[in-house]
Amino acid sequence: MADKTEILEALEESVSEAFETMAFAEVMGQEEITELPDWITDSVWTTMTIEEPIKTICHFAVKKDHAMSMAELVAETDDEDELSKLMTDTVSEYINTIAGRLGTKLLTEGEKVKVGLPEKIEINEDSKTDVAGKLDLIVSFNVEEQEVICCLEKIG
Numbered sequence: 001m002a003d004k005t006e007i008l009e010a011l012e013e014s015v016s017e018a019f020e021t022m023a024f025a026e027v028m029g030q031e032e033i034t035e036l037p038d039w040i041t042d043s044v045w046t047t048m049t050i051e052e053p054i055k056t057i058c059h060f061a062v063k064k065d066h067a068m069s070m071a072e073l074v075a076e077t078d079d080e081d082e083l084s085k086l087m088t089d090t091v092s093e094y095i096n097t098i099a100g101r102l103g104t105k106l107l108t109e110g111e112k113v114k115v116g117l118p119e120k121i122e123i124n125e126d127s128k129t130d131v132a133g134k135l136d137l138i139v140s141f142n143v144e145e146q147e148v149i150c151c152l153e154k155i156g
Contacts, residue, residue, distance in 0.1 A: 002054065002106050004137070007155065008032065011139060014101035015150050018094055019143050023073055029142045036123075036132045037140070037147065039063050044091045045123050048099045049116035053106050059135070059151040060095040061123070066146045067091050092118035098150065 002010070016027040044067040047059045062070065064087065071086040072078070074093075095118050103113035123131060132138070137152040 004155075007054070007102075007106065007152070008137065008139070010102050010105035011098075011137070011150060011152065012141075013105060014098045015139075015141050015148070017101055018097040022094065022097065023070060023143075025144050027141050027143050028145075030139055033138050033140050036061075036128055036138065036149065039147075040123050040128060040149065041125055043067075043123065043149075044087050045121050046088070046091050046095045046118045047121055048095050048118045050099050050103050051114040051116065053103055053108065053111040053113065054155065056136075056155045057153040058095060058099045058102065059131075059149070059153065060091065060098060061149040061151075062091055062094075063146065063148075066148070070094070088120045092120070 012030055019025040019027055040061055043061040043063055045059065045061040047057055050056050050058055067087040067090065068083055071083045071090045074090055075083055075086050099115045100113060103115060107113065134153050135151045136155045139150050141148045141150065
């Protein structure tokens, strides 16, 4: 199994590649952090289980206004109600891509990538501390001046 340094490097590459290919956006930096940012309670937060090649739960959070901009890139509408509905789908596509790329980067010979389906979860002030306490790795990414968070839980 990969160690934390290899997993962190693979995660950083996976997030960068996802934004470069899906939004033509550049990840301008990243840092491992120990606490979730305050804006997390006003975010679109998705989660996805990776079964193989590592067992972990991948989390991806984007500020709602940034998620709206991401939805606008793929939508053929500027209707706010429709875009609001597309936000979760768009963020789910990102976590799907990130989790798939992460799994692929950590493959060893004879292994396959196996992931679950993305799920949206709501984070509020009460649940923020509980969720943060379960996370083994929290990384903040600067995507063209917008912060996004990608986390891993139960790495093993």
